[in-house]
Amino acid sequence: MFFTNRSSSIVPQRSILIALFFSLITLSGIPLSVNAKPDSADSVISITMKNFKFVPSNITIPAGEKVTLKFHNKGTVTHAFMAGNVLTKELEGFKNGLFSGMTVVKKVNGKTSKKTYHDQSLMLGVKPNHTATLTFTMPESKEGSYHFGCFKTTGTHNVKHYKLGMKGTIQVKGNLAVNK
Ligand SMILES: [Cu+2]
Numbered sequence: 735m736f737f738t739n740r741s742s743s744i745v746p747q748r749s750i751l752i753a754l755f756f757s758l759i760t761l762s763g764i765p766l767s768v769n770a771k772p773d774s775a776d777s778v779i780s781i782t783m784k785n786f787k788f789v790p791s792n793i794t795i796p797a798g799e800k801v802t803l804k805f806h807n808k809g810t811v812t813h814a815f816m817a818g819n820v821l822t823k824e825l826e827g828f829k830n831g832l833f834s835g836m837t838v839v840k841k842v843n844g845k846t847s848k849k850t851y852h853d854q855s856l857m858l859g860v861k862p863n864h865t866a867t868l869t870f871t872m873p874e875s876k877e878g879s880y881h882f883g884c885f886k887t888t889g890t891h892n893v894k895h896y897k898l899g900m901k902g903t904i905q906v907k908g909n910l911a912v913n914k
Contacts, residue, residue: 776869778802783813783860783884786895791902793882795872798908802869807860813895814859815868817882817904825885825894831855832880832904839869859886872906880904 777796782789783805795801807813818828833856839848840858843866849856860866883901885894 776800776802778804780804780806781815783807783809783815783900785809785811786813786884786898786900788815788882788884788900788902792905793902794905794907796908797872797874797877797906800869800871802867804865804867805858805860806865807862810862811888812859812861812886813884813900814857814886815882816855816857816885817880818855819878819880821881825896827855827857827885828881832876832882832906833870836870836873836876840866841869842866857885874908876906877908878906880906 777799779793779795779801781793781803786809793803795803803815805813805815816827817832818830819832820829821827822829831851831854833851835850835852837848837850838856839846840856841847842858842860843864856868858866858868880903881901882904883896885896887894
C-alpha cells in the first residue's frame with residue numbers, strides 16, 4: 735500500500751511537468767512540427783516557345799504548392815506543350831502523361847477551363863504571339879524526372895518539332911529539395 739502511494743504520487747508530478755513543458759512551447763510560439771511551407775504566393779515559371787525550342791529547356795517544378803507554367807510563343811507557327819516520361823513510337827506525345835490524375839486549370843486566349851486528366855495527356859497549344867498558362871499543384875508522389883516537348887508539325891518541315899529539338903526536361907521536387 736505504501737509503495738503504490740509513493741509511485742502514484744510521482745506520476746501526476748511528471749504529467750504536470752510535461753504539460754508545463756508543452757504549454758511553454760505553445761506560448762513561446764515555437765512550432766512543435768516544422769512545416770516547410772513557403773509563402774502562399776503562386777510560383778510562376780515562364781517558358782518561351784521559339785522555332786524550334788523551349789527556353790529554358792530544363793524546368794524544376796516544386797511539389798506540394800500551386801505552380802503556374804506560363805508559355806509565350808515567340809515563334810511564327812503554333813507550338814504545343816506536352817509532358818510525360820515515355821515517348822510514343824509515333825512521336826505523338828507521351829504514354830504516361832505528367833498530369834495524369836491531376837486537376838489542371840488551363841488559360842488559353844482569355845478562356846479558363848479546369849479539367850482532371852486520366853489516361854489522355856494534357857496538350858497546351860499556343861498560337862504565335864500568344865500566351866497561355868497551366869496552373870496546378872503537383873503531388874509529392876510525382877517527384878522525379880520527366881520530358882516535355884512539342885509534337886506539332888509544320889507544312890514546310892513536315893517534321894515533328896520535337897525532332898527539331900523542341901524538347902526539354904522537368905524535375906518535380908519536394909518543397910525541401912527546391913532551392914528558392
Ligand atoms: Cu512546336
